[in-house]
Structure formats: structure tokens, C-alpha cells
Amino acid sequence: MTRSFDTGGAPHLPPQTTVAAVMLQVLLALVPGVLAYTWFFGPGMLIQIILAVVFALLFEALMLRWRGWPLKPFINDYSAVVTAVLFALCIPPLAPWWISCIAMLFAIVFAKHLYGGLGQNVFNPAMVGYVVVLISFPQVMTAWLPPLALADYSPGLMDSLATIFTGQIPVAGGWDAATQATPLDTLKTGVDAGRMVPEIRSAPIFGDYGGLGWEWIANWFALGGIFLLYKRTINWHVPVAVIGSVVLLSLPFWLADPDSNPFPLQHIFSGALVLAAFFIATDPVSGCVSNRGRLIFGAGVGITTLIIRRWGGYPDGVAFAVLLMNMAAPLIDRYTRPRMYGE
Amino acid sequence: MSQADQVEQARQAGRRTHHFHGGLRLRHNKKISCQNPVVPPPLPELLVVPLLQHAGDFAEPSVSDGEKVLKGQVIGQCQPCAAIHSPVSGVVEAIEDRPMSHPSGQPGPCVVIRPDGQEQWVQLNPIKDWLEASPEILIAQIQDCGIAGLGGAVFPTHAKTRDGRERQIHTLILNGAECEPYISCDEMLMREQPDKIILGARVLRRALGAERVIIAIEDQMGAVQAALTRSAKLAECKSISVVKVTTIYPEGGERQLIQVLTGLEVPAGGRPSDLGMVCQNVATAAAVADAVVEGKPLIERYITVTGNGVSHPRNFLALIGTPVSHLVDASGGYSNDVARLVIGGPMMGYPVASDDTPVVKASNCLLALTQRDIVAPQPEMPCIRCGECARVCPATLLPQQLHLQIKTGLWDQAKEYGLSACIECGCCDYVCPSHIPLVEWFRYGKGEQRKRVLESEAAELARKRFEEREARLLRVKRERAEKMALRKQLLKDKAAQQDRIRDSIARAESRLKKAGEQPDDA
Numbered sequence: 080m081t082r083s084f085d086t087g088g089a090p091h092l093p094p095q096t097t098v099a100a101v102m103l104q105v106l107l108a109l110v111p112g113v114l115a116y117t118w119f120f121g122p123g124m125l126i127q128i129i130l131a132v133v134f135a136l137l138f139e140a141l142m143l144r145w146r147g148w149p150l151k152p153f154i155n156d157y158s159a160v161v162t163a164v165l166f167a168l169c170i171p172p173l174a175p176w177w178i179s180c181i182a183m184l185f186a187i188v189f190a191k192h193l194y195g196g197l198g199q200n201v202f203n204p205a206m207v208g209y210v211v212v213l214i215s216f217p218q219v220m221t222a223w224l225p226p227l228a229l230a231d232y233s234p235g236l237m238d239s240l241a242t243i244f245t246g247q248i249p250v251a252g253g254w255d256a257a258t259q260a261t262p263l264d265t266l267k268t269g270v271d272a273g274r275m276v277p278e279i280r281s282a283p284i285f286g287d288y289g290g291l292g293w294e295w296i297a298n299w300f301a302l303g304g305i306f307l308l309y310k311r312t313i314n315w316h317v318p319v320a321v322i323g324s325v326v327l328l329s330l331p332f333w334l335a336d337p338d339s340n341p342f343p344l345q346h347i348f349s350g351a352l353v354l355a356a357f358f359i360a361t362d363p364v365s366g367c368v369s370n371r372g373r374l375i376f377g378a379g380v381g382i383t384t385l386i387i388r389r390w391g392g393y394p395d396g397v398a399f400a401v402l403l404m405n406m407a408a409p410l411i412d413r414y415t416r417p418r419m420y421g422e
Numbered sequence: 423m424s425q426a427d428q429v430e431q432a433r434q435a436g437r438r439t440h441h442f443h444g445g446l447r448l449r450h451n452k453k454i455s456c457q458n459p460v461v462p463p464p465l466p467e468l469l470v471v472p473l474l475q476h477a478g479d480f481a482e483p484s485v486s487d488g489e490k491v492l493k494g495q496v497i498g499q500c501q502p503c504a505a506i507h508s509p510v511s512g513v514v515e516a517i518e519d520r521p522m523s524h525p526s527g528q529p530g531p532c533v534v535i536r537p538d539g540q541e542q543w544v545q546l547n548p549i550k551d552w553l554e555a556s557p558e559i560l561i562a563q564i565q566d567c568g569i570a571g572l573g574g575a576v577f578p579t580h581a582k583t584r585d586g587r588e589r590q591i592h593t594l595i596l597n598g599a600e601c602e603p604y605i606s607c608d609e610m611l612m613r614e615q616p617d618k619i620i621l622g623a624r625v626l627r628r629a630l631g632a633e634r635v636i637i638a639i640e641d642q643m644g645a646v647q648a649a650l651t652r653s654a655k656l657a658e659c660k661s662i663s664v665v666k667v668t669t670i671y672p673e674g675g676e677r678q679l680i681q682v683l684t685g686l687e688v689p690a691g692g693r694p695s696d697l698g699m700v701c702q703n704v705a706t707a708a709a710v711a712d713a714v715v716e717g718k719p720l721i722e723r724y725i726t727v728t729g730n731g732v733s734h735p736r737n738f739l740a741l742i743g744t745p746v747s748h749l750v751d752a753s754g755g756y757s758n759d760v761a762r763l764v765i766g767g768p769m770m771g772y773p774v775a776s777d778d779t780p781v782v783k784a785s786n787c788l789l790a791l792t793q794r795d796i797v798a799p800q801p802e803m804p805c806i807r808c809g810e811c812a813r814v815c816p817a818t819l820l821p822q823q824l825h826l827q828i829k830t831g832l833w834d835q836a837k838e839y840g841l842s843a844c845i846e847c848g849c850c851d852y853v854c855p856s857h858i859p860l861v862e863w864f865r866y867g868k869g870e871q872r873k874r875v876l877e878s879e880a881a882e883l884a885r886k887r888f889e890e891r892e893a894r895l896l897r898v899k900r901e902r903a904e905k906m907a908l909r910k911q912l913l914k915d916k917a918a919q920q921d922r923i924r925d926s927i928a929r930a931e932s933r934l935k936k937a938g939e940q941p942d943d944a
Contacts, residue, residue, distance in 0.1 A: 082747075083776045084763045086527070088859050090848045091768040091789065093797040096855045098806055152801045198804035314809070363807040368820055419840040420443070420677065420817040421690035
């Protein structure tokens, strides 16, 4: 008696993981940071995340259909969701709804699908979306509310919704009264105006080592990042290189002149540096492939961020730094091929 | 490090173990097939012996239809390959194309033998005094008995041994680290026949002229080490040591095993003999012992029949040519939900479409898997460059880059990135979240590269031929021109000469005339 059998290729073992599982793990790792964000800045962030995800999936579906690709596996891979969430975490919690729409249009349609879709994008889509809206709508994108602990006005869920969809803020004096400069902004304008860093840092928006609230958000993102490291979803090289290069570069400046240079921890725990170190610069698609390449890539992100923060026109430069290094990644790859066995 | 230094370091092999890059810790699933002692299955009704058993060419059949054959009689000859022997006494029913248990899945010429149940052996020529025999005689015997690497690559053992002898080997490594899950035939062999392995090791050592033998086994093999050590002691052989290596797939790969034992890497494009080492499977050593000391050709081997798809997983001592369906029957038949039949292990084995495929010298395992084991095929997604493949690659390649290079036809880059160094272990396939069949891509890429080399060689040849032809034509033309010129010159010379002759005749005539005109009486 002969029987016939299925002849699928090796390995003949159940697959270990899927793209969707990897992306879900990233999303899971973002949860503590997102919760901390909500705790310090109110529910606006959650609305932004939902908005960005909806727009991202919408554009993803449109592009997939337009390109004649199957919808199901690519919608279900959660890569667009990760892009959306990372973007939403970078914008002011009460930014108007169309910011997400425009950013996701550029992130998903231009940065992702016009480059070939999943796995083909040269630039980090979330950062492309963010930079497009940051450059185009600087006023909206810098309208940050202070942490709830310092705010006269703390918007609830309904207020946040209303503000996001109407653009009106129910505060006497409007946006000018409600918003406040971020710690990095304060620092930059203060230093530019010739004030001493310790003096600037005595303002209430600064915390123990970063911005008030911000430092704790960063901590929770770092926790999520450590979870990803433990799960080996990301390698240690990029986060260590980003944070390490920031510390190494800012330390001598601070030691030489602590009055006009913030100390290294201040750099790390303000702005989006920790988020970028663990979640954005670690994007494998637009990063480097070898471990040595990843170290160079991460160091490049850290150093460029510091340069932009110190001498550039923007208070935080992480997004630009990531995009610049994305451009350099193929070149770095060419010169950092690991030694092969027996070579 | 110079090559001499490397060879010197390789001499210290086994003192302590080292690590290789990447690899996987997989579930073993070996115990299920190790519960029962190894037995031969009942004699099958029909044996199908493929004429392609070794790395190399098809063997030429040396028997014909209807011929009576004896057990151990040569039925296929292949120079410089190893011979193929009849596993039973019986009658040749046919020599025809049949499924032949090859990764290609293609049918090929096979000798079909119906056993007569007499088990009549051919005249055997053992070398009883092998300790005195010259290595050349031992190597010839190994060739005559059709011994080939039983670890799966089936490289003819005599060729490897002769090459090793010429290249001054100091260490023979016997590979007992069968790192793929499920496969347990080597472990069972080492448990049950340690004496034979030690004997084979001594014969091979003599044939190679090696100083010492290292038998590498996995740290999870329990009683094996004690058994082998005891046998080595019994044989009063101090040059044999047994080394335990950590079970990480694929540490049983030749290059990885050497790295584990020596901390050295076999040079790219080179062979273990560059380090003064030769690697043989433990089962090959046992077969060598049989061949030299008893004169028995290689007609049977240990094979694991296992997986959730069979009722009673176990190991068999199966005759070459036994249809695998027969082995499955002997182990209690299929379970209800059997879905895939694999020859070899789950990482590098190849699936067969039907179970009338025969056991060949290379078959170490028959793995019957259920739908639950393999899961429905996952859709292939684009590469997200996560780099997991590079993390597990034991050859420290960048599989994600190679994949892209092959896909886009960047052959020079693929060569630079070490495509040819890929050992096709399948680690990258296993961890890929996008389920890209990377090894399949690499095999295709290697094939394309070979084709391109051949093509470029052919083009080079054609170019040379063309240039030579041009040169020849030019030469012929020049020679012809020279000849022509010469002839013209000659003709000219001749004409000139004739002119001169004519002139002188004319002069003479005119002189004569003048003389004639003068009166005689003057």
C-alpha cells in the first residue's frame, strides 16, 4: 500500500513567530509608557492614538487595494498600528484631528507604500509623518499643555475630544493661556538668552533629572524597551549606542561648563530620546543589519540629536536624527559586513 | 594566525570546548525512539536499490534482469565512487526508474530485487590482520565495500581517507553529535555497538595515519560516553578520547563541530584537512569495521522511524533498499492524522511524496509528522530585516541581505556576502517571522552562481577559442602572403633569369651573326 503526502519545505517544525507577533510585542511594550503619559497629561493622548491608528489603517487598506495586494495578512500584521502609535506619542495631546490624518497620509502612503510597502521603506514612516506636520504646522505642533500637576486647566475626556475636533480650547485666554513651553523649549530659549542652566532648571516644569512627568514617562518607556530586549525583539546595540553616545558627548560639555550645558540625564530624560532609543531607532527596516552597523547607527542618532538640540532650530531633534541616520544606513551596512565563518 | 599555528592549535582539539555563532536550542524529541533495542524489520517482499547513493555520479549496473544475486554481491559499479551491493540473496526483477529517495524528488534508475529468503552471502574477503595491512589495502577494501559517509552527505569514505592521508592528518573526529531533533540512530548505535565503533575508529586512524581520534557526542546522550570509554579501554587504545559537546543545533555540522572542539574555523572555501583534521560519522566508522574486519559491504544501516505520525517510534537495522512503508508497518503503522513524511530530520530533511521510497545509505531518519506538528503553511510576508536570521546563523552570514541580493540578481554582492559559505542548516528559516523560505532561496542562488561560473567559463573558453582562431587565421593569411611574395619573387627572379638568358642568347646569336657576316677569306 502506498500513500502520498504533503511535500512542504523544511524546516518541518511549527514556525516560531510571525511579523504580527513581533509588532504586537512592540505595542505591548509601549503600554506602560502610554499609561504614564495619560497619567501626566490627560486622556488626549489616547484619543490621538486612536485617531492615528484609524487613519493609518485606512490609508494602509487603500494602498493595499490600489496596489492589488491581499488585505488580510498586511492589515493584520500590525505594522501600520505601530507606526500610528509611535507617531501619536510624539505630538501634543490636544493637536487637532487632521494632524494625524496628514501625518499618516505621508507615513503610510508616501514613506511606506510608495517605497514598496512593508519592509521596503528607507525612512521610518512614523518619523516622516511627524516631521512633515512638525515643519508644516509648527504652531500646532508646539502647543503642549503642561503636566496636569502644574496646569490650571486639566481637560477631561469630553473636553479633550471637543478640543481635538473643534480646535477650540475652553480656557479664558485660549491656547496662549493654556499651553506652556516644554522643558526642552524652556531650556533652549533660556540658554540662548544667556541664562544659567541651574537657574532655568529651577522652574516648576523640571523634575528631578528631566522634565516633570516626562522623566517618568521615559522611565516607563525604558521599562517597555527592556521587556523587548528580554524578549529579544530588539537588540541592545541601538538603545545602548543612542543613550551611551548622548551621555559620552554631553558629559564633557557639562563638566567643562555646567552653567550653560545641561547634565547628561537631563538630555536623556527629556523629549523623545528614550522612546527613540528603544522604539524608533530600533526599527529594523530602516536601520542597519549588523551589530556593528547598529552601534554606529545608534551613536549617529544620539550625536545628531544633541547637535540639533544644542545648535539647531528645534528644541528636540530626535526625529530628524533618525531620518538622517536612515539615509546613512545603507552606507553603514556596506562597510560593516560582519566577518563570515572561516574568513 | 598562520596555517601552521592553526594546525598546532587544532592538535589540542577537545581539551576544552568552544562556541560557534548562533544556532538553536530545539526540543529534542529523541527519547521516544530510544525506548526499544534496535532490531531488523521483517524481510520486505521487494527491495529497491537506487543506483545513485553517493555524492557523485550514477553507478553502472553490473547485473541484469532475471539474474540471481547473492547477498553482498556488487550490483553497481562507479569509479571513482563507491560500489553498490545487493542487500539480500534473490533475483533481480528489473532495473528501472523508480522514486529513489533523493532531495530532488526525481525518479532514477534502481535495481529491484526479490529476496529468496536464503540469505546466501557472496564470498567475503575480510582483512583479518588489518593491524599489519598497509593503509592502501585498507582504503581499497573500504572502497570495494561501498562505504560512504552515513551522516547524510554520503561522500565516499575511501576518497576522504585517501585525501586525508595525503594531507597529513593528525586528528580524526568521529561525529556522534546528531544535533537534529528526533534523530537517534547514531545514539542507539553508540549505545549498542561501542566496540564496533572503536574498532572502526582504529582502522580509520591507521588508514589515515592520524595520531588521535576524538569521538564527539552530545551532552544529553547519557550512557553513551561510558560505553564508548569502556570499549576504548578494552581495546587498550589510548589515542581515542570521547568529548561531550553542548547540544545546540547545528553543532553536528562538520565546520561547527570543529569550531566547538578547537576554537578554530575551517578556512572559507577550504576543508577540515587544512587544519589537519578529518571528520567521519560514527556510523561510518562502524561500517568501516564491518568492511575491513569482516569483509561485509555496506548493505544495512541504523535508521530512526519516529514522529507523532507513527504508532511506535523506534530504530531499525534496515537493509538498504527497504521501502519506508515497510518500516512504518514494522513500527505499528501510521497514526490517523499523519500528514508529512520526511527523510532526515525536521531541519534539513526533505519531504517525500510517497512512502514507496527506499532506504538508502544516506537515510538516517524517517520522520512522520502530523498536521499538528507542522501547522498550516503560513503566508510568506516581506522581510522586515529584523535580523533574527543573522543572530542564529552559524556561518555568521547576513541571510536577510543574501535573500535580497539573490532576489534582485546582485550576484557579485551575494558572492561577497558569502552565499557559498551557507551550510543550509535552516536556522534562519526557523526563526524568520516572515516565513521566507530562505534556504530554498540560497540553494537556488548557489545553483545560479554555479551556472554563472560555468557560463563565464564557457564564455571564457569561447573567447579564447575565438581569439586563437583569429590569430590562426591571421597567421595563415600572413604565411600565405609571405609565400605569395616569395613565389612572386621567385617568379620575378626566374623571369629576370630568363631575361638574362634571353639576353645572353641574343648576344651570342648577334655575335654569331656578326661572325657569319665576316667573309671567311678575310
